Amino acid sequence: MKIGFTPAQEQFRHEVATWLTEQLAGPYADLRGVSSHTAMVERRRVWEAELGRARLSSVGWPVEWGGRGASLAEQVIFAEEYARAKAPARLNHLGVELLAPTLLTYGTEAQKQRFLEPILMGKEIWCQGYSEPNAGSDLANVATRARLESGPNGDEWVIDGQKIWTSLAAFSDWIFVLCRTEEGSRGNRGLSYLLVPMNQPGITVRPIREMTGHAEFNETFFTGARTAAANIVGAPGEGWKVAMATLAFERGVSTLAQQMDFTNEFDTLVAAAQANGQALDPVIRQRIAEASIGLAVMRYSALRMLTNAESGALSHEAYTYRLYWGVWRKKLGELAMDVLGPAGEYAHSDVPAIHDLQHMFLFSRSDTIYGGTSQIQRNQIAERALGLPKEPRGI
Amino acid sequence: MQFAFTDEQLMIRESARTFLDAEAALPAVRAVSATSFGYDAHLWQQMTQELGWSAIAIPEVYGGAGLGFVELAILAHEQGRRLLPSPFFATVCLAAPVIMQLGREEQKAQWLSAIAGGSLKAALALSNQAGHADIGRVASTLTRSGADWVLSGEAHFVVSAADADLLLVVARVQETGVKETAVAPSVRVVAVSPKASGVRLQMTEMLDVTRPMSSVAFDQVAVRADALLGLDVDASAGLQRALDQARVVLSAEAVGGAEYSLEAVTAYVKERVQFGRAIGSFQAIKHRLADSMVLVEAAKSMAWYAACAADESTDQDLAMAASQAKSCCADAFNAVAANAIQLHGGIGFTWDHHAHLYFKRARASSMLLGSPAWHRERVACGLGLGSISSALQF
Numbered sequence: 197m198k199i200g201f202t203p204a205q206e207q208f209r210h211e212v213a214t215w216l217t218e219q220l221a222g223p224y225a226d227l228r229g230v231s232s233h234t235a236m237v238e239r240r241r242v243w244e245a246e247l248g249r250a251r252l253s254s255v256g257w258p259v260e261w262g263g264r265g266a267s268l269a270e271q272v273i274f275a276e277e278y279a280r281a282k283a284p285a286r287l288n289h290l291g292v293e294l295l296a297p298t299l300l301t302y303g304t305e306a307q308k309q310r311f312l313e314p315i316l317m318g319k320e321i322w323c324q325g326y327s328e329p330n331a332g333s334d335l336a337n338v339a340t341r342a343r344l345e346s347g348p349n350g351d352e353w354v355i356d357g358q359k360i361w362t363s364l365a366a367f368s369d370w371i372f373v374l375c376r377t378e379e380g381s382r383g384n385r386g387l388s389y390l391l392v393p394m395n396q397p398g399i400t401v402r403p404i405r406e407m408t409g410h411a412e413f414n415e416t417f418f419t420g421a422r423t424a425a426a427n428i429v430g431a432p433g434e435g436w437k438v439a440m441a442t443l444a445f446e447r448g449v450s451t452l453a454q455q456m457d458f459t460n461e462f463d464t465l466v467a468a469a470q471a472n473g474q475a476l477d478p479v480i481r482q483r484i485a486e487a488s489i490g491l492a493v494m495r496y497s498a499l500r501m502l503t504n505a506e507s508g509a510l511s512h513e514a515y516t517y518r519l520y521w522g523v524w525r526k527k528l529g530e531l532a533m534d535v536l537g538p539a540g541e542y543a544h545s546d547v548p549a550i551h552d553l554q555h556m557f558l559f560s561r562s563d564t565i566y567g568g569t570s571q572i573q574r575n576q577i578a579e580r581a582l583g584l585p586k587e588p589r590g591i
Numbered sequence: 592m593q594f595a596f597t598d599e600q601l602m603i604r605e606s607a608r609t610f611l612d613a614e615a616a617l618p619a620v621r622a623v624s625a626t627s628f629g630y631d632a633h634l635w636q637q638m639t640q641e642l643g644w645s646a647i648a649i650p651e652v653y654g655g656a657g658l659g660f661v662e663l664a665i666l667a668h669e670q671g672r673r674l675l676p677s678p679f680f681a682t683v684c685l686a687a688p689v690i691m692q693l694g695r696e697e698q699k700a701q702w703l704s705a706i707a708g709g710s711l712k713a714a715l716a717l718s719n720q721a722g723h724a725d726i727g728r729v730a731s732t733l734t735r736s737g738a739d740w741v742l743s744g745e746a747h748f749v750v751s752a753a754d755a756d757l758l759l760v761v762a763r764v765q766e767t768g769v770k771e772t773a774v775a776p777s778v779r780v781v782a783v784s785p786k787a788s789g790v791r792l793q794m795t796e797m798l799d800v801t802r803p804m805s806s807v808a809f810d811q812v813a814v815r816a817d818a819l820l821g822l823d824v825d826a827s828a829g830l831q832r833a834l835d836q837a838r839v840v841l842s843a844e845a846v847g848g849a850e851y852s853l854e855a856v857t858a859y860v861k862e863r864v865q866f867g868r869a870i871g872s873f874q875a876i877k878h879r880l881a882d883s884m885v886l887v888e889a890a891k892s893m894a895w896y897a898a899c900a901a902d903e904s905t906d907q908d909l910a911m912a913a914s915q916a917k918s919c920c921a922d923a924f925n926a927v928a929a930n931a932i933q934l935h936g937g938i939g940f941t942w943d944h945h946a947h948l949y950f951k952r953a954r955a956s957s958m959l960l961g962s963p964a965w966h967r968e969r970v971a972c973g974l975g976l977g978s979i980s981s982a983l984q985f
Contacts, residue, residue: 197600197661198593199899205592269592466974475976478968485967488974489893489915496892499594516888519881571874577884578877582857585872 201269208266209273215250216281230284231457231552234412237367240287244318253316254292256449261300261308262316268502271449279456286453290364291315291322293450295372298389298442302430311370311391323394325359325373325416326439333572336384336436340375340418344425351425353377353390355398355418361566365401365414368394373418374439377432387435391427398422408558446567447514448505451498454521455491461528461556462491468549469535483531490524515581519573522564529557594895596665603647603662607669610642615673617945620801623676628754629803630676638679639709645683646707649691653703660836660901664843664894671847674801674952678712681751684840685833686713686759692829693780693820702757702782714755716746716807717834724834724961726778726827731762731809733779740819742781742789742812748959752805753794758783759820760809761830778827780820787812799955801948832906835913838960839897842913842920845956846890849924852949853883856931863936876934883927890923911973914966921957928953 201209220228227243230236247253248262256271257263266274286292296315299307314320331337340357355375365371371392378386392399398421403411430438466484469475475484497513497520504511532553533540545551564570578584596604614634623631639645648663649655656662663684670679683706690702690713705711719730731744742762752758760783763776785792789812794805820826857880860871870876897916900909928950932939939946957963972978 197596197895197899198903199896200903201592272592466976470976476979478979481971481976481979482964482967484974484976485918485970488970489919489967490889492896492912492915493889493893493919496594496896497889499592500892500895503593503595512884513888513892516881516885520885520889523885571878574878574881575874577881578871582877582880582884584857584861584877584880585869587872587874 201273205269205273208270209277212252212274212277213281215252216277216283219246220281220283224284227284229282231460233285233287233364234366234410236284237287240284241318241321243284244286244288248317253318254296257296257300257312257316261312268449268499272452272499275449275452275456278453279460282460285457287364288315288318288321289450289453290324291320291370293448293453294324294442294445295322297445297448298372298429298438301441302438304426306426307391307429320369321364321367323362323364323368323371323416324442325362325371325375325392327361328358329360333569335374335439335568336387338374338376338387340373341379342373342375342377342388342390343379344377349422349424352422353392353425353427355390355392355421355423357418359416359418360404360413362401362414362416363412365394365416366403370394371399371416372429372442374435377435381433384436386433387439388432389429389435389438390423391429392418392421392423396421406559407561408555410555412559443567447501447517449502451494451501451517451521455494455498458494458521458525458528459491461532461553462487464549464552465528465532465535468532468553471549472535472537472539474535474537480531480535483527483534487524487528487531490520490528494521494524512581515577518567519564519570519577522570522573525556525560525563529553529560533557596661600662600665604665604669606642607644607666608672611669611673611675615670615675617673617948620674620676620948624800629800630678630751634675635677635679636709638677644679645687645709648683649687649703649707653699654707655703660839661895661898664840664898664901667840667844668847668850668894671844672851674848674948676801676803678714678751678755680802680837680841680844681714681755682706682712685715685750685837686757688833688836689715689759689780689830690820692833693826695821698782698820711757712751712755713757713759714749714752714805716749716752716758716760718746718748720745720747722748722958724965726761726830726834727776729761729763729778731760732765733762733781733814734765734767736813738816740781740814740816742783742809742814745806745808747795747804747806749805749807750959751803752785752792752807753803755785758785758790758807760807761826777825778830779823780826780830781814782818782820783809783812783814789813797955799948799951801952802955802959828906832909834960835906835909836901838913838917838966839894839901839909841956841960842890842897842916843894845920845924845953846887846894848949848952848956849883849887849890849920849927852924852928852931852946853880853887855945856880856883856934860934870934879930879934883930886923886927890920893919907973911970914961914969914973917961918963918966918970921953921963924949924953925957 251264255264255266255274259265342353342355345354373390373392377388398419400417402415404413405411474480497517501514579586644666646655647658651657687706719728733740760781789810791808792805860876863870893916897912900912932946935946938944
């Protein structure tokens with residue numbers, strides 16, 4: 197067990213840092229510090245392509261698919277330097293971090309050939325179609341249906357139903373969708389994992405305005421939407437297994453990037469406390485220290501989790517990680533508002549730190565809801581990690 | 592960067608667990624806690640002379656195994672699971688790092704070899720009557736007497752001191768005619784025999800029966816110049832590093848206690864039936880246990896990182912890691928042990944059940960070498976929030 201990096205790894209760090217600094221001081225200076233997932237979409241597509249050409253879009257991918265086959269340590273380094281350089285939030289993170297590893301594991305050779313390169317180069321942005329109005333915590337209750345039909349374009353899946361909480365849907369090119377392909381099936385059986393183009397008459401996207409005042413999520417309606425029969429990952433009826441694998445990737449290297457965002461938020465909060473004098477309040481100091489402990493815990497939990505994941509098993513810390521960070525960030529949001537004081541109550545502050553922390557505070561209320569509520573997380577920890585008796589299911 | 596145990600580290604853990612499962616079951620722990628010095632001397636002999644536990648982190652040149660704080664933390668973690676009463680923490684995790692940081696070459700050769708071989712038990716006398724962990728508030732003083740020194744004052748909460756062979760005493764230097772500044776006193780560590788004239792040692796009965804403590808008074812104790820650890824210069828920096836290393840090991844020990852406490856109560860709620868079903872099937876129980884597990888896993892991540900830092904990091908980075916770990920792991924152990932009492936119900940409130948032993952150890956450990964709140968204030972200073980109290984010296 198060691199926390200230090202080797203000279204070769206430090207050399208990689210230097211290379212990444214130098215490249216990022218050059219880009220973000222030069223041609224991409226306008227993107228420095230852009231953290232919103234919905235702003236400057238066209239410019240960020242160009243940025244994604246730039247990363248792809250430098251083989252920095254996803255350093256962990258195999259070399260043959262445009263990555264660098266980077267070790268875990270190198271991926272940690274990349275995430276740290278990316279955040280330190282204040283590089284913009286990754287527009288295609290669902291494609292890069294969730295779909296691509298799923299395709300690398302379960303996709304056919306043809307699917308890898310067709311989809312990986314456009315993901316890497318930012319040419320095709322992806323969104324995720326899992327949740328439905330009646331399939332939230334109980335995800336297996338998916339009701340969106342798909343059936344195979346022959347037509348002038350050959351065999352195609354025809355999809356009807358509704359997905360919800362689809363982030364990035366407004367400008368995504370493709371969506372990966374969990375839908376029911378076996379008539380009369382229930383629960384997690386009879387589901388399939390389909391890849392569907394967004395730009396077609398059968399798909400309508402409607403933004404959802406959230407309690408933050410912004411619309412980061414959408415409803416996505418499928419009315420006879422179509423995709424080629426070959427655009428299925430895994431066998432028909434095996435969609436649940438593939439979808440769960442995608443969720444597992446969510447616990448993967450992408451957590452490192454997320455933590456770097458948390459670190460930036462924490463730094464903003466500390467700077468705000470120093471600026472307005474709250475840093476000298478003994479209670480606030482205790483809470484800031486507690487938050488810093490959480491950051492350290494998440495960093496080293498993620499490293500444990502990723503190291504253990506290399507051996508295949510989902511380890512104990514992997515079960516607890518999701519709940520930990522959701523609760524942590526919500527507390528960070530509350531602390532931020534206590535630090536800001538009454539100034540944090542202005543609806544339209546022109547002080548960037550106030551605006552950012554306020555948004556974080558409001559958005560963080562969803563951190564213990566999306567991707568499985570804290571209550572569901574606790575059930576899973578208790579049943580799967582601690583081995584307590586399963587909750588009886590209703591009909 | 593490799594954030595997983597090596598095969599060798601896993602082997603150390605497995606062999607320690609096997610040994611302690613056999614030799615340190617709870618009834619045995621209770622029995623030895625009631626003996627005069629509060630530990631099993633025969634077991635200590637096995638640990639040091641057969642298993643080589645006291646040698647593990649001592650450099651090979653002094654007869655040790657030359658491993659580091661990760662391995663030491665692994666052993667402490669396993670002992671923490673069993674609440675094993677033993678001089679291990681005081682001697683190997685606290686005194687040995689102090690000697691390592693501050694001792695002159697001949698002192699290291701003498702004392703570290705003896706600790707490695709199991710023939711020396713040592714204790715560190717640091718805290719004042721209030722139990723403060725900051726070096727600046729020690730209640731013992733050294734005054735010059737020709738080339739030698741005279742030690743006066745007292746120390747409290749001295750762990751495993753009652754039959755220690757050597758006391759390492761932290762004392763402020765009082766120069767005659769020089770006005771001492773309260774903020775940055777000059778500090779030395781001196782080695783004193785518990786049997787020296789003027790040393791009075793009194794065991795103190797504690798709520799936590801598994802970690803014996805004593806109060807020690809020093810009444811004009813003559814200390815020879817060569818009993819000073821290191822040179823006649825301020826020892827604060829080296830002492831602080833050693834204390835931080837000990838805090839890291841103590842954190843790992845707390846994680847062990849929390850882990851076992853959670854395992855035991857989890858087993859219980861699977862067995863205990865009420866309303867016709869195992870109580871572990873109720874979400875009210877599940878969610879509390881899930882919260883405990885989150886705390887245990889978080890504390891593990893923090894503790895193992897800090898153990899790496901104890902070997903690898905600069906003083907400043909270690910100070911931060913040690914305080915984060917001490918605060919995080921102590922809070923986790925307190926909460927998990929408290930939760931275990933609640934989920935055991937009435938039986939968990941009895942003297943005969945083990946739950947209160949863990950609960951009391953958790954509380955006592957969190958007060959040792961700085962409380963969670965003290966450590967968070969130290970973290971706040973480390974984060975650059977400025978200082979709000981001139982009384983605290985980190």
